[in-house]
Amino acid sequence: MVNLNKSLPTPFDIENVLVIAPENAAGLGDFKKDADALNRANVCHFIYHTATFQGNTAANSIMESLSSSLRQWAKNYTTPPDLIVIIRGGGAVNDLAYLNDYDLAALLCKRKVPIWVGIGHEKDRTILDEIAHRSFDTPSKVIAGIRNLISERSQEAIDFIQSIKLLSQHQISAYQSQNDQLMNIIKTHAQNQINTAQKNLELMKSTTQYFAQHQLKLASTQIDTLMRETLLQNPRNVLAKGYGIIRSDNKAIRSVQQVGAAVSIELQDGFIHADVNKVTNND
DSSP, rough: OOOTTSSOOSSSOOEEEEEEEEEEEEHHHHHHEEEEEEETSSSOOEEEEEOOOOOHHHHHHHHHHHHHHHHHHHHSSSOOSSSSEEEEEEOOOOHHHHGOOOOHHHHHHHHOOOOOEEEEEETTTOOOHHSSEESSSSHHHHHHHHHHHHHHHHHHHHHHHHHHHHHHHHHHHHHHHHHHHHHHHHHHHHHHHHHHHHHHHHHHHHHHHHHHHHHHHHHHHHHHHHHHHHTTOHHHHHHTTTTOOEEEEEEEESGGGGOOOOOEEEEEEEEEEOOOOOOOOOO
């Protein structure tokens, strides 16, 4: 039980502090010099409650002040204080003896909030120093301890931020390097695909040109053949072979049914005109 409060973890950040001290004590004035500076800077806030620290009523006064202040704290805040500070300046050894109270020590041991005490001078020692989370020689050293812890935490936060920035930069650089490598791979693959596509296109173009030229040659040959056939079937060439063209009413006829009263026969070297007396069908 003695070490219950000692075993509590030190607050990572001290923002709100409950202070129990004798009213208008010199030690409280020393404490408030630095405490007020922290409060003005909005770094740490201090709520003060008074109690009697000497005489037969000292222990009860401190317990009642602590209990009432915690009840009032619960009404005003949603979270408990980060730290409870109990301080008083130096005095006669017999005056400090009133703080060596079992019930007071037991109450403080059970608190779930770390308790820092600074009572008397460097040589003074009470039971509160034995059971508290941290014990300081004087009230001035208590506020110095608070200031130092805040400073240490601030420096740790700055160091953490710097570490995060450094690690982030390393990660960004690593990812950037990976990204550059991937981009180069993508570009290489893309260029290979383009080269392959160009080769295939050239091959298809060459093949198409070959087949087109072949078809053109074939068509040209067919045209020449048709032209020869056409020339061979030219009427003049036909007439030169002894054939003639028979016309009736200025129209070439292919059947005796088309023959009129007169016909003209075209031969290679001229025309023969004749009247038709009778048309015989040999079918």
